[in-house]
Amino acid sequence: MAAITIKDMSVSYNKGKSYVLDKLNLTVKDGEFCVFLGPSGCGKSTAMHCVAGLLEPVDGMIHFGDELMTEMENGKKKTFVPPQERNIAMVFQEYALYPNMTVRKNMSFALETKKTPKEEINKRVNAMAQMLSIDHLLDRRPAELSGGQRQRVALGRALVRDPQVFLLDEPLGNLDAKLREQVRYELKKIQTQLGITTIYVTHDQTEAMTMADHIVLMKDGHIMQEGTPNDLYDHPSCEFVAGFLGTPQINLFTAKVVEDGGKLALDAGSFTLPVPEDMVECLIPYAGKQVHLGIRPSDLSVTESGSIAGQVESIEPLGDAYLVYVRVGEQVVVVKHAEEQAPTEKDLQLVPNPAKLHLFDPETEKRINI
Numbered sequence: 332m333a334a335i336t337i338k339d340m341s342v343s344y345n346k347g348k349s350y351v352l353d354k355l356n357l358t359v360k361d362g363e364f365c366v367f368l369g370p371s372g373c374g375k376s377t378a379m380h381c382v383a384g385l386l387e388p389v390d391g392m393i394h395f396g397d398e399l400m401t402e403m404e405n406g407k408k409k410t411f412v413p414p415q416e417r418n419i420a421m422v423f424q425e426y427a428l429y430p431n432m433t434v435r436k437n438m439s440f441a442l443e444t445k446k447t448p449k450e451e452i453n454k455r456v457n458a459m460a461q462m463l464s465i466d467h468l469l470d471r472r473p474a475e476l477s478g479g480q481r482q483r484v485a486l487g488r489a490l491v492r493d494p495q496v497f498l499l500d501e502p503l504g505n506l507d508a509k510l511r512e513q514v515r516y517e518l519k520k521i522q523t524q525l526g527i528t529t530i531y532v533t534h535d536q537t538e539a540m541t542m543a544d545h546i547v548l549m550k551d552g553h554i555m556q557e558g559t560p561n562d563l564y565d566h567p568s569c570e571f572v573a574g575f576l577g578t579p580q581i582n583l584f585t586a587k588v589v590e591d592g593g594k595l596a597l598d599a600g601s602f603t604l605p606v607p608e609d610m611v612e613c614l615i616p617y618a619g620k621q622v623h624l625g626i627r628p629s630d631l632s633v634t635e636s637g638s639i640a641g642q643v644e645s646i647e648p649l650g651d652a653y654l655v656y657v658r659v660g661e662q663v664v665v666v667k668h669a670e671e672q673a674p675t676e677k678d679l680q681l682v683p684n685p686a687k688l689h690l691f692d693p694e695t696e697k698r699i700n701i
Contacts, residue, residue: 332361332362332495332496332526332527332528333361333395333396333398333495333496333528334358334359334360334361334363334394334395334396334528335357335358335359335365335382335393335394335395335496335528335530336357336358336359336392336393336394337355337356337357337358337378337381337382337391337392337393338356338391338392338393338394339354339355339356339390339391339392340352340354340355340356340378340381340388340390340391340392340393341353341354341355341388341389341390341391342374342377342381342386342388342389342552343389346406347389350552351374351377351552352374352377352378352381352388352552353552353553354390354391355374355378355391355552355553355554356554357547357554357557359528359530359545360528360544360545361396361528362526362527362528363528363529363544363545364519364522364523364529364531364542364543364544364545365528365529365530365531365543365544365545365546365547366530366531366532366533366538366539366542366543366545366546366547367379367530367531367532367533367547367549368533368534368536368539368543368546368547368548368549368575369534369548369549369550369555369575370534370550370575371534372551373549373550373551373552374549374551374552374553375532375534375547375549376500376501376532378549379498379500379530379532381393381401382400382419382496382498382530383414383417383419383421383498384400384401384411384412384413384414384417384419385414387401387403387408387411388401388403389403389405389406390403390404390405390406391403395417395418395495395496399412400412400417417495417496418494418495418496419494419495419496419497419498420489420490420492420494420496420497420498421489421498421499421500422485422486422489422497422498422499422500422502423499423500423501423502424500424501424502424503424504424505425505426473426481426482426484426485426505427485428473428481428484428485428488429473430472430473430474431472432472433469433470433471433472434460434465434468434469434470434471434472434473434476434484435456435460435469435470437473437484437488438456438459438460438469438484438487438488438491439452439453439456439491440488441488441491441492442455442456442491442492455491455493456469456487456491459487459490459491460487462487462521462524463483463484463486463487463517463521464483464517465480465483465484465487468480468484477510478505478506478507478510479506479510479513479514482502482503482505482506482510482514483514483517485502486502486518486521490521490525490527494527495527495528496527496528496529496530497522497527497528497529497530498529498530499518499529499530499531499532500532501532501533501534502518502531503515503533503535503538511538515538515541515542518542519541519542531543536575536576536577536578537578539560540560540564540576543559543560544559545557545558545559546558546559546560546563548563548572548575548576550571555568555569555571555572556568556569556572563576564576564577565687566698567625567689567698568697568698569691569695569696569697569698570583570623570625570691570696571696573625573689573691577627577628579628579654579665579667580665581625581626581627581628581689582625582626582627582628582631582662582664582665583623583624583625584599584623584624584625584626584662585599585600585621585622585623585624585693586598586599586600586604586621586622586623586624587599587619587620587621587622588606588614588617588618588619588620588621588622589603589618589619590618591603591605594606594611595611595614595615595618597622597624599624599660600660601639601640601641601659601660601661601662602638602639602640602659602660603638604624604638604639604683604685604688605685607685607686607688609700610688610690610700613690613699613700614690614699614700617699621693622690622691622692622693622699623690623691623692623693623696624688624689624690624691625688625689625690625691626664626683626687626688626689627667627687627689628654628665628666628667629667629669630683630684630687631664631666631667631681631682631683631684632666632681632682632683632684633655633666633668633670633674633679633680633681634680634681634682635680636680637679637680637681637682638680638681638682638683639659639664639680639681639682639683640659640678640679640680640681641657641658641659641660641664641678641679641681642657642658642677642678642679643655643656643657643658643674643676643677643678643679644656644657644658644663646673646674648673651669652667652668652669652670653667653668653670653673653674654666654667654668655667655668655673655674655679657679657681659681664681666679666681688700
């Protein structure tokens with residue numbers, strides 16, 4: 332296995348007039364499960380295709396461990412190892428299984444083309460099939476399998492080669508919700524067991540949050556923030572990150588930093604909140620100015636005497652909680668009410684968790700309270 336290092340990598344399809352990726356710098360540690368996350372068109376698949384050698388950047392370097400895979404400068408190749416010579420395995424949204432071959436033959440095909448001894452092939456295929464719980468399907472053909480079984484075969488076919496790097500591009504997109512959850516769990520378990528350095532591309536935040544050791548959240552060809560799932564969720568670097576992660580989305584308000592009784596407060600018009608002691612210092616430069624205040628739905632509680640007053644507009648049951656939509660002034664605020672009973676009152680009082688307030692500069696949209 333190997334770490335992946337990307338340095339100053341740029342991709343352009345129009346000779347540098349605009350960039351799909353712009354000076355990307357990233358390290359994926361050896362054995363790490365790294366998720367490239369972001370909206371459509373952010374450059375996440377492009378970055379992965381560069382790692383695979385399917386796409387040449389105009390600038391930048393890519394290393395697998397100490398081995399240089401790609402070095403480009405102003406569109407000129409200095410070093411470029413073709414994809415078939417990179418010890419990688421890829422799985423896409425489409426399974427791309429050979430329909431005329433059995434599961435065993437699909438899984439062993441790449442090893443056979445490399446002249447791997449038959450005994451070794453059988454050993455690897457049987458071990459991987461057992462790990463993926465498809466050993467009872469080895470003599471079937473793809474048409475006889477369910478979607479989830481086909482995806483497991485595709486994973487097994489890739490992993491049986493013992494790759495140095497494992498690349499997955501939206502691999503669960505064709506599965507229904509229940510199967511996605513099941514295959515997601517199995518994939519992460521196997522990756523952990525094998526210790527393969529993995530890059531996984533998705534726009535699905537649930538997949539990223541549940542599977543990743545390391546999330547790289549992208550937008551418009553740039554990395555907006557990278558770190559553990561908890562880092563990005565609890566300490567978003569900007570409004571985009573705060574809004575992209577979390578279901579339902581974070582509640583955002585415009586508030587003015589004012590003085591109230593000798594102390595700083597956040598005046599959002601329809602409510603005022605005291606500034607927590609640990610946030611005072613970073614807000615002093617914003618005194619008399621506006622900031623953006625973010626409060627996640629799970630960080631709002633219904634109380635008898637809260638600092639935010641509103642009227643219930645609708646309630647959605649989730650089974651283990653309720654989503655309560657509350658009109659506060661001109662804005663509808665979402666509250667995740669994790670109680671057995673939904674609120675029965677029309678008028679509600681809400682209180683935020685003061686330790687979980689997120690503050691952003693309205694011009695740069697960057698986080699204020701580091």
